[in-house]
Amino acid sequence: MKILVCISHVPDTTSKINFTEGDTKFDTNGVQFVINPNDEFGLTRAMWFKEKQGASVDVVNVGGVETEPTLRKALAIGADNAIRVNTEATDGFYVAKQIAKVVEEGGYDLVIAGRESIDYNGGMVPGMIAALTGANFINTCIGLEIEGDTATAIREIDGGKETSKAKLPLVIGGQKGLVEESDLRIPNMRGIMMARKKPLTVKEPADVQNETKAVKFEKPAPKGEVTLIAPDNIGELVDLLHNEAKVI
Amino acid sequence: MSVLVYTENEGGNFKKAAFEVASYARAIAKMLGTTVTAVSIGADQNEELGVYGVDKVLHVQNDKLGTFNAKAYTDVLKQAAEKEGAKVIVISSSADSKFIAPLLAVHLDAGYASNVVALPESASPFTVKRTAFTNKAFNITEINTDKKVIGLSNNAFGLHEDKVDVKVESFDPALSDNDFTVEVTSVDKATDKVSIADAEIVVSGGRGLKGPENWGMIEDLAQVLGAATACSKPVSDMGWRPHSEHVGQTGKPVASNLYIAVGVSGAIQHLAGINASKVKVVINNDPEAPFFKAADYGIVGDAFEVVPQLIEKLKEFKANNA
Numbered sequence: 350m351k352i353l354v355c356i357s358h359v360p361d362t363t364s365k366i367n368f369t370e371g372d373t374k375f376d377t378n379g380v381q382f383v384i385n386p387n388d389e390f391g392l393t394r395a396m397w398f399k400e401k402q403g404a405s406v407d408v409v410n411v412g413g414v415e416t417e418p419t420l421r422k423a424l425a426i427g428a429d430n431a432i433r434v435n436t437e438a439t440d441g442f443y444v445a446k447q448i449a450k451v452v453e454e455g456g457y458d459l460v461i462a463g464r465e466s467i468d469y470n471g472g473m474v475p476g477m478i479a480a481l482t483g484a485n486f487i488n489t490c491i492g493l494e495i496e497g498d499t500a501t502a503i504r505e506i507d508g509g510k511e512t513s514k515a516k517l518p519l520v521i522g523g524q525k526g527l528v529e530e531s532d533l534r535i536p537n538m539r540g541i542m543m544a545r546k547k548p549l550t551v552k553e554p555a556d557v558q559n560e561t562k563a564v565k566f567e568k569p570a571p572k573g574e575v576t577l578i579a580p581d582n583i584g585e586l587v588d589l590l591h592n593e594a595k596v597i
Numbered sequence: 598m599s600v601l602v603y604t605e606n607e608g609g610n611f612k613k614a615a616f617e618v619a620s621y622a623r624a625i626a627k628m629l630g631t632t633v634t635a636v637s638i639g640a641d642q643n644e645e646l647g648v649y650g651v652d653k654v655l656h657v658q659n660d661k662l663g664t665f666n667a668k669a670y671t672d673v674l675k676q677a678a679e680k681e682g683a684k685v686i687v688i689s690s691s692a693d694s695k696f697i698a699p700l701l702a703v704h705l706d707a708g709y710a711s712n713v714v715a716l717p718e719s720a721s722p723f724t725v726k727r728t729a730f731t732n733k734a735f736n737i738t739e740i741n742t743d744k745k746v747i748g749l750s751n752n753a754f755g756l757h758e759d760k761v762d763v764k765v766e767s768f769d770p771a772l773s774d775n776d777f778t779v780e781v782t783s784v785d786k787a788t789d790k791v792s793i794a795d796a797e798i799v800v801s802g803g804r805g806l807k808g809p810e811n812w813g814m815i816e817d818l819a820q821v822l823g824a825a826t827a828c829s830k831p832v833s834d835m836g837w838r839p840h841s842e843h844v845g846q847t848g849k850p851v852a853s854n855l856y857i858a859v860g861v862s863g864a865i866q867h868l869a870g871i872n873a874s875k876v877k878v879v880i881n882n883d884p885e886a887p888f889f890k891a892a893d894y895g896i897v898g899d900a901f902e903v904v905p906q907l908i909e910k911l912k913e914f915k916a917n918n919a
Contacts, residue, residue: 362846362866366733386847441699442708467731467846472711472748476699485779486667488696491840505841506692506784508792511665515779522696525847530834560708564724565737569872575879575889580898583906586878587914589894594876596798596855597822597914 350404350495350517353455354392355448355462355474356423357385357438358416362467368566375468375566384419387463391523393532394493395461396427402495405429407455411438411447417549424544425536431547436554439562441469445477446557452482457518459500464489464522469563475522485515491526599632600625601683602651603674605691606640612795613756614689616649620757621749622687623650624716629685636677636768638662638670647763649756655680655768661777664784665693669776671700676770678705678744686746690852691794698748707744714753714873731846732872750873751794751852793844796825798855799874801844803829805860805881805900809837814904815859821911827851829861845870860900863888880904 360366360380367376384392398404408423410416411434420431434447452460460479465472479486485500491510492503500519504511505526521527536544578586590597602622604615622633632652637643639662643654655677662669674697678686686701688694690712702709712728714735722739725747729736793799800819802812812826819826826842833843844851846866856874860881861867868891871877879892880903889895896903 360730362869366730368734442702445699445703469729469736470712470731471709472695473699473702473709476696477703480700480703486696486700487779488667489692501782504692504696506665506786507794508790509784509786510841511781511785512783513779513781525843526840560702560740560742561710562739562741563729563736564739566729567726567735567737568733569735572891573893575892575895578894578896580896580903583896583903583910586894586896586907587910590855590876590878591914591918594855594893596876597911 350398350402350459351455351457352395352398352404352406352459352461353452353457354388354395354406354408354423354428355460356388356392356408356410356420357463357466358382358410358412358419359385359466359468362386366568372566373564382419384422385463385466387465387467387524389533390525390527391461391463391521392423392426392428393534394523394527396534397528398495399427407432409434409448409451411436411444413437420549421544422536424547424549425540426534427540429547431549432552433549434552434554440559441471441473442477442560443557445474445481447554448474449478449481450555451552452478459495459517460484460520461523462520464524475520479520482518482520484518484520486520486522487513487515488522490521490523493521493527598682598684599634599652600629600685600687601674601678601681602633602635602687603689603694604635604637604640604646605689605693606637609639609641611640611642611645612691614691614751614795616756617751617754618687618689618749619646619649619651620759621716621754623759624757625685625687626650628717628720634677634681634683636674638673643765644763648758648760650759650761651763652761654763654765656765657768657770659769659772661772664781666777666779666781667693667696667700668779669772671697671704672772672776673770674701675704677768684744686744688746688748690748690751694748698746702746705744705746706742707746708740708742709746709748710738710740711748712750713747714750728873731869732850733869752797752854752875753852791823791825793825793827793842793849793851796853798822798824798857799827799844799851799853800824800857800859801827801829801861802832802859803861804831805862812838814908817908818857818904821908821915829867858888859904861888862886863891
C-alpha cells in the first residue's frame with residue numbers, strides 16, 4: 350500500500366498572530382512553524398500502517414524552501430520520502446490541484462490530509478484532492494483500518510460518529526482520534542540523522558489558476574474589560590445574561 | 598440564476614442552521630436581485646422555509662438518501678445548482694456540509710470560502726469575510742470564479758424572518774451506483790443531548806474541576822440551560838471526558854451565543870477555539886487566569902460553591918419566565 354500524507358507547515362498553536370504589508374501578509378517574524386496538528390495525527394496513523402502492514406509512506410508539502418525543516422521532521426518521525434512542490438500555497442484549490450498531480454503521478458492508494466490547517470482553516474484540500482482524482486473521501490476521520498483494498502473509517506459527525514466502508518483509493522480528512530495525543534512521536538536522534546539522508550524531491554508546480562485570493566487580514570476588535578460579579582451575588586449574573594447580553 | 602441553499606434536517610425537522618443559511622441566502626439574493634431556491638432532502642415541513650425568504654424548495658424524497666452520504670448528496674446539490682443556474686450556493690458549517698462543500702466546489706468549478714461570518718462586502722469583486730488562524734483573525738477573501746460556494750459559520754448571521762410565498766417542487770435527480778461507493782454501515786448518535794455544533798449555549802469544564810467524578814454539576818448546569826457540554830484539552834487528554842467534547846484549536850471550534858467556562862484557565866489554544874462565541878462567562882478561583890481577559894462576565898470563586906448556586910438561580914429564573 351502506498352500512502353501519501355499531506356503536510357501543512359503552520360505556525361505553532363501558541364503563536365501570536367500579526368500581519369504586515371498593510372495587513373495583507375502573515376507576519377512570520379519570531380514564529381515557530383510546526384507540522385499542522387491535524388496532519389500529524391494522520392502521519393502517526395500512517396506510521397502504524399507502515400510498521401504493521403508494510404505500507405510505504407511519502408509526505409508532500411506545497412510551499413517554498415522554508416517549509417523543508419517541517420518535511421524533514423516528518424521524515425524523522427518515519428516517512429520514507431518527501432516531496433515539495435515548489436510554489437507558494439496561495440489558495441486551497443491551487444494546493445489541491447498540485448497535490449492531485451503528485452497523487453496521480455505516484456499512484457497512491459491512500460492519501461491522508463488533516464481536515465483543515467490551523468492557519469487558513471479552509472477545510473477544503475482533502476475533499477478537493479478526492480474530487481480531482483476520483484478517489485473516495487471520508488472527512489473528519491477519527492478511526493481508520495485497511496484490510497486488502499477496503500477501508501473501514503469512523504467519521505465524527507455532529508453529536509456522534511458514523512462508520513463507513515469504502516474501496517481504495519481513498520482520501521482522508523484526518524484529525525485527533527486517528528491516533529491519540531499520547532501516540533504522537535517526538536523524533537529521536539537516530540530518526541533525525543536518518544532523515545538527513547532520505548530523499549526530498551522538489552517538483553515544479555503545475556500551471557493552475559487560483560479560485561480565491563486572501564486580500565486582507567483583520568484582527569478581532571480588542572475586547573472590553575470583563576464585568577466581575579461577586580460570588581455571593583450570582584443572581585446578578587443571571588440578570589445580566591438575560592437583560593444586558595440577552596442570551597438567556 | 599437564483600441563490601441555492603442547502604437546508605439540512607434532522608429526522609425530518611429542519612435544523613436551526615437551515616433557517617440561518619436560508620436567511621443568509623435571502624440577504625445575498627437581495628444584493629444580487631434574484632430569488633432563493635432551497636434543496637431539502639427528506640424534510641417534512643418544507644413550507645417553513647418560506648418564513649426565512651425561500652421562494653422555491655426542491656424537495657428530494659428518495660429512500661437511498663435516507664442516511665447522509667456525501668457523494669450522493671453532492672450529486673443532488675450539483676444537479677440542483679445546474680437546474681437553477683445558481684451562481685451562489687450557500688451551505689452551513691455542520692460536519693455534513695463541510696464534508697460536501699469541497700466536493701461540490703470541484704464538481705461545479707466553483708471557488709469555495711468556508712467559515713464565512715458576514716454578508717459579502719461587495720458582489721463585484723465578490724469578497725467575503727471569514728475567520729482564519731482559528732478565530733485569532735479574520736481574512737477577507739475574494740472569490741474570482743463565476744460560481745461560488747459559501748460555507749456560513751454557525752450563529753454568525755442569525756435568523757431573519759422575511760416571509761414569502763414558497764413553492765415546493767418535487768425534485769428527482771438521477772443517481773448512479775458511483776454515488777454510493779462509500780457505504781455508511783452504522784451511525785451512533787446521542788439523541789438525548791445537544792451537540793456542540795448545534796448548541797446555542799455551551800458549558801465547558803477544565804482541570805479546575807479536579808476529576809471526572811465532579812462533572813455532575815456541569816451536566817446539571819447544561820441541562821437547565823439546554824446547553825451542550827464541552828471540556829478543555831487536558832481534560833480530554835487525561836480521559837476525564839471523551840475527545841468529542843474537546844474544544845479548542847485542535848479540538849472542535851465553538852461559535853455559540855453563550856459559552857460558560859468553569860475551571861478552565863484559558864490557554865491561548867483554548868481561547869482561539871471558542872473565540873467565535875458571542876458572550877463568554879468564566880468561573881475560576883484564580884483571578885490571574887488568562888480567561889478573565891477574554892471573558893465578558895467573570896466570577897472569581899470556587900466552582901464547587903458557585904455552580905450549584907448558579908443552577909438554583911437559573912431554575913428560579915426559568916420558573917419566573919416560563
